Amino acid sequence: MADTLLETSVRQENGTAVIELKGEIDKLSEDALNRAYAQATQMKPASVLLNFKNVEYINSTGIALIVTLMAQARKSGVKFIAAGLSDHYMEIFKITRLSDFMTIYPDEATALKSK
C-alpha cells in the first residue's frame, strides 16, 4: 500500500468520538480515514467530530472520502461535526455545500463546549 500522508488518532470525549487528523486527505488516505472512522463508531458515539486543525491539504478525492463518511454517519444517525478548518477549506466546504450537512466549529474546544 502506498504511504499515506495522513495520521489519525481517535478518542472519546463525553459521548463524542473525536478523530484528530494530521497531514493530507487525498486518495491515499482512504484506508487510514475509514479505519479511524470505524474505530470511532465502535465507541457508539452520539456524534463524530473531525478535527482538521493539522490538515494541510484536502483534494477533491479527500472531499469524496469525507462525503462517504458523512453518508455513513447519516445512515446510522450519528451527528457529524467538523472543527479546526482553515479559512480556505472552510470556503471549500461551503462551495461544495458540505457545510450544510454538518456542524462546523472554529476549533475542537468550542465544539465540545457547545454540546
Place this chain on the structure above:
Amino acid sequence: MANWFNNFFRREKAAAAPAPVLRSSRALVPAVDISPDDPVIAHFQNSPGVIELEKLNLDSPGVRAMKSAGVKVVVPLVSQGELVGLLNLGPRLSEQDYSTDDYGLLNTLATQASPALRVAQLVRQQQAAALARERMEQELRVARLIQQTLLPKQVPDIPGYQIAVLYQPARAVGGDFYDFIELPEGRFALIVGDVTDKGVPAALVMATTRAILRGAATRFSDPGEVLAHVNDLLCPDIPPNMFVTCLYAVLDPRAGTIKFANAGHDLPYRRIDGGVNELRATGMPLGLLPGMTYEEKETTLNDGETILFYSDGIVEAHNPEKEMFGFPRLMGLVAGHRGGAALIEYLQNELRKFTGADWEQEDDVTMMTLTRTSIPNGHSKSAGARKESQTLAQFSLPSQPGNERDAMKRVAEALQPLQLPSARLEKLKTAVAEATMNALEHGNKYRAELPVNIIVMASDDDVTVKISDQGGDAEMPTPETPDIDAKLAGLQSPRGWGLFLIKNLVDEMNVTTDQQQHTVELILRRKED
C-alpha cells in the same frame, strides 16, 4: 582520292571542350589529341598553306602523334587569324606523292572551308549557349513554381488583427518562404524563413523545411520545441553548406500574446508607440548541427502595434554606390512610420528609392506585418491601460500520482513575487492541483512518460495558469453536477468534485481540446472584485 580528316577546334575552348581530335570518315587511323599548349598550334596558326609533316622540324607531341597516326599532309584552316581546324591527309591511295596541283587544290579548299567552318562553329556555339540558357530558365521556372506553389495563397483572417505580406522573388529565385499554420485553440503560427543558396536546390530544401515545420507545428506547442525538432530532422538530409534561417512565432489572438523562437533569422521589429524594438531570441540556423535548443520568448502585442517580420533581401540590398540598405536604416524607417499593413508599401518604396530604378534585385525580399487592430471579445480596457502578459514559469511533470502537489508548489513559487492575497493564492493552488490531477489521471492515465505541461503567466490584472495533458484524442467527460444530497443519500458517487471545485475557485476556466491535448486555462484576478 585521299584519306582526309576534318578537325574542328577552337583554342580558347580547348581547356573545357575536348582537345582537337582527328576523326576519320573511314576510321583508318586512331583519333589524335593535340594539347592546346602544343607549339604546333602556334605554328599552324601562323603558317597558312599546305604543310608536309615529314618536313616539319618541331618538338611537338602533337606532330609525333599525327605522324604515327599516318598523317602526311596538314592544311591549317585559319579564319580571321584564328586557327579553326585542320585538314589532315594520309598517304594518297595511289601511293604516289602529293603533287603541286594537289597542294593548289588543298589550299583553295582550305581558303573556302575556313570561313564556312568558322560560321558552322559559331552557329553551333550559339545553339549550345541557347540550350544552356533555356535549361537555366527552365530550372528557374521549376524553382519559382516550387516556391510559389508552396507559399500560402492567402493570409489568415484573424478578428482583431491584420496580416499583410510582400513576397518579391529575385530573378534567380532565392530561398525565402513564409507560412501560416492554424493551430488549436485559435492560435496561429507565423513563419518567415530563408534557405541559403538559390534556384532549384534552395527551393527543394525550402519545400522540405516547410513540410517538416508543418508537421512539428501540430505536434509541439512551444516554438522552441518546434524549431529544435525541425533542426534535428533537417540535419541528416540537408546538402552540405546549406542551412535555413527561420523565425517561428505563435499568436494567441485572444490573449494578444506572441510566443516566438528564432533559428538565426533577422530579428523582427515591433513598432510601438513612440519607437521600435527588436524581438530577440537566440538560436542557430536549422540544418547545421543536431541537438540545438532554441530560446523562447513571449511578448504581448498591444492595440495598434505592428510587428514586422522580414528576410535579409531588404537589408542586404545595395544601391549603385555599393552601399547596403542595412538594419539601422530599416529600424529607423519602421520607427518613423505609423505601422499597420501600409508599412510594407512604405518600405517597398523606400527600398526602390534607395536602390534606384535599374536595380537588379540580388535576393528575394519578403516582408510580413502583423498588426493588432483592436482588442477582441470585449476585453478592451480603459484608455491607457496596458495588458502586458508575462510568463513567470513553464514546466513539465511526468504523469505519476501525487505530482499535482509539485504543480501546486511550483505555481505558488512562481507567483510568489506577485504577493497575491493569501486567500486568492490558496484558491488558485487548489484549482491547479485539481486540474493537474485530472490531467495526470484522466488525460495521461498516469503514464509516466506523458508530460503534463504547465505555464504560469501574469498581467497587471490577472494570473493565468495553463495545464495541458496529452489526452486530446479522448473527449473530456462532461462532469455531473455534484449533488450533495444525492451523494449523502448514496444515490450518486461520492466523487466528481474536481471540475466543480475548479470552476468555483477561479474567476474563469476555459477548457480546450485538440487532437493532441486538453488544456485547462485557469484565470484568477489578482485582486478581490
